[in-house]
Ligand SMILES: Cc1cc2nc3c(=O)[nH]c(=O)nc-3n(C[C@H](O)[C@H](O)[C@H](O)COP(=O)(O)O)c2cc1C
């Protein structure tokens with residue numbers, strides 16, 4: 001679990017002069033930082049904007065966009081608005097869930113790589129069915145195309161992870177202090 | 184910073200003359216749909232192609248050196264054929280443009296003035312339509328509110344000025360009293376485009392009549408109807424028109440602050456609006472003492488957080504105040520106690536975007552379009568199983584037939600029309616018998632439907648209407664805020680019943696129960712969400728009762744949609760009688776004699792599918 005840097009949170013709240021009416025915007029900006037709302041931020045918001053913790057929490061749980069659970073690095077939103085629905089978006093969702101071992105209740109993979117959720121209309125209905133991958137829209141989807149998409153993302157992720165790891169080990173082998181500890 | 188009317192007129196003239204000089208323009212559609220299909224890449228490819236051909240290109244109008252104008256426009260309409268590119272002055276409309284095509288367009292059209300036929304719109308009879316005006320999709324439309332959307336760069340206030348932007352504001356500010364503005368809007372007969380169709384002039388008058396003091400103007404850009412994107416297109420494609428409408432509303436009603444509430448799923452609209460607000464403020468069209476007058480007005484943006492109910496007026500203002508977006512009991516109404524408990528003008532995006540037209544040309548001219556009781560135009564997004572999906576604007580009162588067949592180009596793949604859902608989850612479905620129904624507020628209300636925000640979703644014979652009703656009920660049930668019992672519990676019961684029906688467990692009493700529940704919810708729910716939630720169910724029961732009965736009595740889905748109603752059967756012509764399936768079946772549902780076709784007893788079958796993958800002859804099949 002990531003350490004929550006509350007000074008970052010303070011900065012966001014101060015940016016809105018601690019105004020209670022800005023609490024939704026504050027929560028949105030915090031979520032943009034952490035991809036979810038860590039528990040620790042609630043007392044801080046409460047203290048700084050002068051609303052009870054319960055009030056802040058009630059706002060966070062009311063709106064569908066807020067998540068109290070950590071989300072994946074890659075967020076896939078399958079549109080299930082009417083236009084996408086009548087052009088068969090649900091088979092796309094089922095396929096993604098099947099590929100990633102997810103359900104309607106469990107939306108994030110164990111490795112915190114993927115989150116798959118539905119959304120009601122992205123405004124690109126002319127090209128239905130649509131899904132977005134980390135905000136980037138993909139039009140005219142099919143279950144097969146969606147599966148390919150996941151495969152491609154996984155491969156890039158693996159490659160970057162491998163690149164990072166080798167960079168890391170190269171650093172380690174060059175660093176005498178780690179060598180000393182390692183030996 | 185413009186400090187007077189004369190300075191604005193002067194700047195506009197400059198913009199106009201520059202625009203007139205810039206004869207050659209390439210407009211790359213950059214609405215959400217086209218961006219999703221790669222519009223940004225196409226735009227960059229044009230830049231490169233122009234540079235390689237040694238042609239000067241002006242990206243920032245009025246700022247860059249003169250050259251071929253390369254612009255990101257708002258939605259050009261024919262979203263189905265993304266990416267759309269328009270080349271002026273010929274007006275060539277190119278479709279499905281990819282980065283690879285840009286070099287050819289530059290070489291042929293820009294350098295030689297020739298048309299690239301392979302990128303043109305070709306109808307089903309093979310006729311090539313060179314310009315947008317030629318394409319049947321556009322011919323029957325009347326683009327007034329959307330006149331600039333798709334024809335100018337959506338990110339430039341100078342282009343907006345050149346095309347007549349802020350002319351209405353100028354007139355309202357320097358030639359009219361607030362009373363006269365309200366009078367014009369009232370006499371124009373403009374009705375709210377957010378769904379209710381409430382007369383805008385009446386609303387403004389009521390806010391104007393409140394005691395002087397802090398008042399607000401709020402623009403509803405929540406566009407909750409899933410499957411509608413008209414408001415999105417206006418916000419993205421011509422944000423200045425909407426801002427102008429809001430400023431005029433402030434002037435008329437004595438408000439000095441405006442809020443725009445935009446749905447979370449429209450990041451591009453938020454970005455364009457922010458840019459537009461900054462541009463207007465920098466020119467002194469927003470802020471303190473606008474154009475040197477004593478009128479001040481500022482606009483802020485609030486992003487929604489994914490709650491449909493926040494489209495409702497009191498929930499929306501609550502959400503701007505940082506609260507849970509739950510509708511409250513009325514009265515007091517928003518015009519008396521709205522945002523922060525102050526008198527508030529709350530209108531829809533398209534409503535505000537109509538205002539400059541009325542002020543500029545006068546109510547008599549405005550009323551020349553549309554019907555007596557619903558003047559003006561209405562934009563719709565037509566989607567679903569139709570040939571030309573996209574954004575349209577037509578005079579109020581156009582018939583459904585004209586919209587679907589003349590503008591929409593008929594059904595996709597020549598399939599048979601079944602129904603069109605209008606008004607989203609609060610709306611109803613219309614069938615063939617409504618083809619000659621005029622689409623305006625009153626005719627639709629008489630037919631038991633509503634325009635809603637203007638989403639038209641066309642369904643063909645492969646769409647299951649029971650499933651569609653379940654889909655909408657699922658949506659409203661999820662989105663019910665839970666404050667009132669009829670909506671919270673009633674929609675849940677209706678949804679459970681519908682889920683049972685599409686799963687093949689319907690009961691004969693279900694239809695009566697649904698209608699009963701629907702009537703109760705309609706009569707007792709607190710807000711519009713609950714009151715209209717049963718509409719899709721009631722209208723599908725009314726128009727497609729036989730389809731419901733097929734599901735309930737015969738447990739069949741005639742349009743082959745409901746997965747749970749699938750049956751697994753053995754194709755006797757392929758079965759070799761090897762008996763393998765009967766051994767695999769965990770429910771002992773498969774019986775037969777060796778070397779003769781086997782049979783599956785549907786009453787025992789649990790649809791596990793083991794036999795499907797187990798048969799090496801491919802004789803076990805799935806179907807409806
Ligand atoms: C559940 C619900 C959702 C609504 N959603 C919207 C919406 O997304 N956009 C909108 O403009 N109006 C919506 N409305 C209507 C608004 O309450 C309000 O009538 C409208 O914004 C007023 O503007 P108008 O008079 O210009 O139409 C909704 C109403 C209800 C009850």
Ligand code: FES
Pocket residue numbers: 079080081082083084085120121122123124125126128129130409410411
């Ligand atoms: S319904 Fe999917 S983008 Fe609108």
